[in-house]
Amino acid sequence: MTSGGSGVKERLIVALDLADPEKARSLATLLAPEVGMFKVGKQLFVNAGPDIVRMIHDLGGEVFLDLKFHDIPNTVAAAAVEAARLGVKLFNVHASGGREMMRQTAAAVEEACAAESLRRPAVLGVTVLTSLDGADLEAQGIQGDVPAHVVRLARMTRETGLAGVVCSAQEVRDIRRACGDAFLLVTPGIRPAGQQAGDQKRVMTPGDAVRAGIDYIVVGRPITGADDPPAAARSGMADVRLGTHGRSHHRRITGRHPSRQDGHPDG
Ligand code: C5P
Numbered sequence: 001m002t003s004g005g006s007g008v009k010e011r012l013i014v015a016l017d018l019a020d021p022e023k024a025r026s027l028a029t030l031l032a033p034e035v036g037m038f039k040v041g042k043q044l045f046v047n048a049g050p051d052i053v054r055m056i057h058d059l060g061g062e063v064f065l066d067l068k069f070h071d072i073p074n075t076v077a078a079a080a081v082e083a084a085r086l087g088v089k090l091f092n093v094h095a096s097g098g099r100e101m102m103r104q105t106a107a108a109v110e111e112a113c114a115a116e117s118l119r120r121p122a123v124l125g126v127t128v129l130t131s132l133d134g135a136d137l138e139a140q141g142i143q144g145d146v147p148a149h150v151v152r153l154a155r156m157t158r159e160t161g162l163a164g165v166v167c168s169a170q171e172v173r174d175i176r177r178a179c180g181d182a183f184l185l186v187t188p189g190i191r192p193a194g195q196q197a198g199d200q201k202r203v204m205t206p207g208d209a210v211r212a213g214i215d216y217i218v219v220g221r222p223i224t225g226a227d228d229p230p231a232a233a234r235s236g237m238a239d240v241r242l243g244t245h246g247r248s249h250h251r252r253i254t255g256r257h258p259s260r261q262d263g264h265p266d267g
Contacts (some may be wrong), residue, residue: 009036010089011240012206013064014233015188015220016040021048025055027224032059034233037089039218041066053086062089064186064218068126070094073101077108084109084121090186090216092166095125095153099160106161122184125157125165130189130201147171151178158183164215169204172212188218192236195222206236210243 014035016024024044031038038056040063045052053063065088069076076093083091093105105123113120127150128137134145142149147170154165154175164184167175172185191203198221209217219236226232 008241008244009034009237010062011036011210011216011244012233012236013037013039013186013216013218014223015066015218016044016052017220017224019043019047021052021055024048024052027229028056028059028061031223031229031233032056032061034230034237035061035223037062037064037216039064039066039220042068050086053088057087063087064089064216065091068092068094069105070097071101073098073104076101077104080105080109080123081112084112084118085116087119088121089119090122090124092124092126093162095127095157095165099156102157102160102162110161122163124184124186125153125162127153127157127165127167127171130168147174151175154179154183168202169209169212169214170202172214176213184216185214186216186218187214188220190217190219190222190236192222192232192239206239207243210240 012035014031016027016038018024018027021044028038038061040052045065045067053065056063065083065086069079070093076097080091080093093102095102102125109120109123112118128146137146137149150167150171151174154167155178157165158179164186165175166186168189169187172187175183175185187209189200189203190206190209191197191200193205197203204212206217206219217240223229223232223236
């Protein structure tokens with residue numbers, strides 16, 4: 001990604017973790033001049049439906065649809081096509097849903113986008129939820145530690161043709177090494193310098209996250225719960241820019257990134 005224009009603006013994704021569509025609408029309207037992408041999760045989507053995605057698009061924002069699909073391949077692939085038809089830029093599936101689920105999803109999205117001239121969304125895999133630890137994996141019969149399983153699932157995600165993964169800041173180095181530079185990394189648990197981590201166990205500042213090689217950072221409460229959300233977003237964005245400029249190896253996103261497939265410059 002380059003460091004200017006909408007590319008940088010989209011690198012900060014604000015999580016609209018609210019149930020009330022009206023509140024989400026007001027917040028998105030307030031933040032749209034500063035923020036290029038919003039995350040819509042299960043709570044808001046179940047309550048507000050696809051209209052919330054259309055509303056964000058009408059404001060000029062992009063959407064990361066965070067519904068973490070996990071089902072039989074046919075069902076996930078069909079839901080994925082609907083996400084593509086909605087025009088979201090990013091959405092995700094659980095990598096633990098398996099290779100066939102991810103393969104069929106990638107293929108169905110590609111086919112629908114080609115047939116219907118849709119912009120192709122970037123599909124992300126969710127590896128191991130940060131709420132799970134080694135004991136949880138062991139209880140599921142999965143051998144080895146969490147970081148090893150995260151990398152295994154990330155590699156599998158890449159091999160099945162998906163664009164990237166959602167990961168924690170601590171996993172970035174290992175995943176980059178295993179999956180290469182073109183693989184998209186999207187990371188929550190971001191806190192501005194000097195702010196309390198709250199219930200997030202491992203946090204990073206926006207600038208450090210970008211310097212570490214993360215493509216998109218997800219920030220919720222530090223912006224949505226701030227007294228002045230646009231000011232908090234501006235400050236997060238300034239930190240992202242600093243991180244982009246300070247990045248030791250300037251990387252360009254290639255391959256499956258939707259904005260590039262579209263022929264739009266990413267920055
Ligand atoms: O408010 P906060 O910045 O902690 O919000 C982070 C967002 O990222 C929330 O929507 C949360 O559900 C999501 N998330 C996370 N940790 C993960 C996966 C997703 O915080 N491991």
